[in-house]
Amino acid sequence: MNMGANDKIKVLLSTEGTYPYHQGGVSTWCDLLVQRMPDVDFIIYSILANPFVTQKFPVSSNASIIKIPLWGTEEPSEHLDVPFSRILESKKRTDDENIRKHFLPLFIKLVEEIVRPQKNPAQFGLLLLSLQDYLQVYEYKATFKSELVWEQYKAHLLRLCGDSANRISQPDIYGMIQSLGWLYRFLNIVNTPVPKVHVTHSSASGFCGIPCAIDKLRNRTPYLLTEHGVYLREQYLSLGKREREYSSFLSTFLIRFIQSVVSLNYYTADQVSPVCGYNTRWETRLGVSQRNVKVIYNGVDNTVFTDTPSEPHAKPTVVSIARIDPLKDILTLIRSAAKVKESIPDAQIIIYGSVSVPSYYEECLALREQLQLQETVIFAGHTSNMAAAYQSGDLVVLSSISEAFPYSVVEAMMSGKAIVSTDVGGVKEAVGEAGILVSPRDPDALAEGMVRLLQNAELRHSLGRDGRERAMNFFTLDKVLDLHLKSYIRLAVRVEEQWTRQTDVPKRTASLARQRLYMERGYALAANGLDPQAVEQFRHAVNEAPVSVHVPVILLEISSAYNRMGKFDLVFQELERIQALTESIEGLGQGVA
Numbered sequence: 001m002n003m004g005a006n007d008k009i010k011v012l013l014s015t016e017g018t019y020p021y022h023q024g025g026v027s028t029w030c031d032l033l034v035q036r037m038p039d040v041d042f043i044i045y046s047i048l049a050n051p052f053v054t055q056k057f058p059v060s061s062n063a064s065i066i067k068i069p070l071w072g073t074e075e076p077s078e079h080l081d082v083p084f085s086r087i088l089e090s091k092k093r094t095d096d097e098n099i100r101k102h103f104l105p106l107f108i109k110l111v112e113e114i115v116r117p118q119k120n121p122a123q124f125g126l127l128l129l130s131l132q133d134y135l136q137v138y139e140y141k142a143t144f145k146s147e148l149v150w151e152q153y154k155a156h157l158l159r160l161c162g163d164s165a166n167r168i169s170q171p172d173i174y175g176m177i178q179s180l181g182w183l184y185r186f187l188n189i190v191n192t193p194v195p196k197v198h199v200t201h202s203s204a205s206g207f208c209g210i211p212c213a214i215d216k217l218r219n220r221t222p223y224l225l226t227e228h229g230v231y232l233r234e235q236y237l238s239l240g241k242r243e244r245e246y247s248s249f250l251s252t253f254l255i256r257f258i259q260s261v262v263s264l265n266y267y268t269a270d271q272v273s274p275v276c277g278y279n280t281r282w283e284t285r286l287g288v289s290q291r292n293v294k295v296i297y298n299g300v301d302n303t304v305f306t307d308t309p310s311e312p313h314a315k316p317t318v319v320s321i322a323r324i325d326p327l328k329d330i331l332t333l334i335r336s337a338a339k340v341k342e343s344i345p346d347a348q349i350i351i352y353g354s355v356s357v358p359s360y361y362e363e364c365l366a367l368r369e370q371l372q373l374q375e376t377v378i379f380a381g382h383t384s385n386m387a388a389a390y391q392s393g394d395l396v397v398l399s400s401i402s403e404a405f406p407y408s409v410v411e412a413m414m415s416g417k418a419i420v421s422t423d424v425g426g427v428k429e430a431v432g433e434a435g436i437l438v439s440p441r442d443p444d445a446l447a448e449g450m451v452r453l454l455q456n457a458e459l460r461h462s463l464g465r466d467g468r469e470r471a472m473n474f475f476t477l478d479k480v481l482d483l484h485l486k487s488y489i490r491l492a493v494r495v496e497e498q499w500t501r502q503t504d505v506p507k508r509t510a511s512l513a514r515q516r517l518y519m520e521r522g523y524a525l526a527a528n529g530l531d532p533q534a535v536e537q538f539r540h541a542v543n544e545a546p547v548s549v550h551v552p553v554i555l556l557e558i559s560s561a562y563n564r565m566g567k568f569d570l571v572f573q574e575l576e577r578i579q580a581l582t583e584s585i586e587g588l589g590q591g592v593a
Contacts, residue, residue: 008041009040009489010198011488012215014200014203015027015045015203016208020058020059020065021053022053023323025408028407034062036477038060040488042064043065043197045066045194045208047189050069068189070188079192090142093138094143099146099148100148102566103134107153108156110127111160115161116166119259119263124263128190129217131187140191144184153176161249179250179254189207192211198222199223200216201224201225201226205225205261207261209269213267216268217268225265225269226274227273227274227275228404229279229425230404232286233282237327263286270491271487272288272294273294275297275298275404275405276404296487297429299478300475301476305386307464307468315347316346316348317393321390322351322352324360326357327401329400329422332440332442332443333351334367335367336446338447340376340447349377350392351379352381354382364379386411390415395419396408400421400424401441402425403422403425405426406430410471413434413467413470418459419436419463420435420446420450422438422446423438432470433466435463435467511544521537531561
């Protein structure tokens with residue numbers, strides 16, 4: 001997609017279970033980008049559990065929304081703007097012969113890629129591209145509900161699980177049905193077209209990154225990936241809490257499915273921007289090149305969150321801004337409240353936050369009652385006036401067992417409030433020396449920090465002033481918006497990275513020019529249905545500059561052409577070549593000019 005001189009940058013902002021339908025830190029971040037960047041046109045690509053949720057954030061005139069519900073619909077195409085006649089025609093074409101010929105070879109390879117512990121993101125990406133090509137002609141539900149697909153899935157899944165190299169237990173019939181159901185639901189994302197934009201931007205390295213990865217591979221659209229938390233780590237933690245819900249097979253299948261998706265995101269992203277340096281340790285360990293990582297901290301509006309003194313509080317008061325969720329470890333906070341009460345009997349802890357896990361909330365209420373803390377621990381629910389919430393207390397506490405770079409900490413600092421927090425994720429990067437950090441799951445240490453600050457007004461005010469100064473220096477909203485806009489512009493103009501292993505610039509420039517010429521010829525031929533001739537031009541393009549950053553995309557185009565020609569043996573032959581050839585490319589997965 002080309003940019004004219006007067007064009008606004010168009011960005012696809014992809015979300016998963018967050019903005020604009022749910023509250024939380026990620027949604028706040030999305031809303032700030034959209035509302036405060038009027039010179040950017042945003043298309044919100046929102047992946048939802050079901051279509052019946054209420055929109056929590058109004059979007060401004062520079063944004064539109066595409067909803068992709070994974071559950072809650074009878075037909076996978078309900079959310080698509082497609083004429084019924086076209087859907088009916090695609091259903092008529094979707095018979096066993098076409099499923100056997102065009103779908104099953106792709107699907108079985110996809111299942112193999114998911115089940116295997118070693119991931120090949122290039123192959124996984126190509127399979128998703130080919131699946132999307134198939135769905136342009138044939139109908140999604142009719143395909144997945146075919147008895148032929150079920151029989152082949154069972155047979156190949158049992159074969160894969162019987163291979164000791166895959167280290168996955170044998171599924172029972174429920175496990176096979178459930179795992180196929182997951183594929184049916186999550187792969188509906190592939191069934192949803194991606195609009196033409198200058199840059200795609202995913203808010204996580206999860207399923208919301210699939211449209212961005214596909215657009216990168218198909219159209220060479222630059223891809224910016226933001227990581228608030230480490231998606232894969234969070235999924236491990238989540239599954240660990242649900243070990244009784246899923247069998248060994250289902251837990252392994254789901255986490256390997258997620259691993260495939262995360263690997264694809266890291267492979268295709270031109271820029272990975274975690275919200276704190278802590279996350280980079282995970283990302284580089286998972287294969288992201290350090291030079292592709294650019295940390296962009298969360299920032300807050302210093303005109304909204306101020307250190308304006310509030311009215312004196314009737315009781316010593318601690319505020320916690322956190323949803324009621326096991327990751328926030330509210331149970332530890334309640335236990336620490338009992339210890340605070342021993343030293344300061346009239347102290348109270350007010351928890352502002354919506355209930356995200358009802359069963360966990362019931363557990364919290366039961367513990368509060370058991371410890372007789374009904375007057376000490378107050379669940380105030382969600383509030384839309386965050387600035388007032390921070391000023392309602394003498395200090396702010398965070399008891400999480402996992403965080404990235406939490407807004408609640410930065411907002412508290414900007415509000416001039418002293419902080420007691422667990423030392424998790426990027427909290428230390430945010431707080432520096434302007435707060436008290438303790439180990440997670442330690443109610444004694446958490447209580448000790450709160451008592452110390454409640455009983456020492458001078459220290460409390462000193463830390464509050466230091467925190468405000470630190471937040472103003474490093475974490476203002478203006479800095480965040482500026483860094484994101486610069487990233488969008490840099491990616492939108494397709495600035496090509498320099499090759500670090502070559503020094504002959506004139507020769508390299510000439511090779512790139514010829515390579516682009518062959519690529520354009522190949523795309524033109526493919527667009528007119530002349531796939532054999534297109535393959536020939538793409539081969540010339542590879543030969544012109546075999547270590548160019550364009551090569552992975554060209555190879556994927558060759559494989560896609562073979563897939564359209566029905567030469568599936570050559571498709572998978574190409575897949576085997578992709579990984580070997582791309583290993584020599586220094587800029588693997590980077591932007592393409």
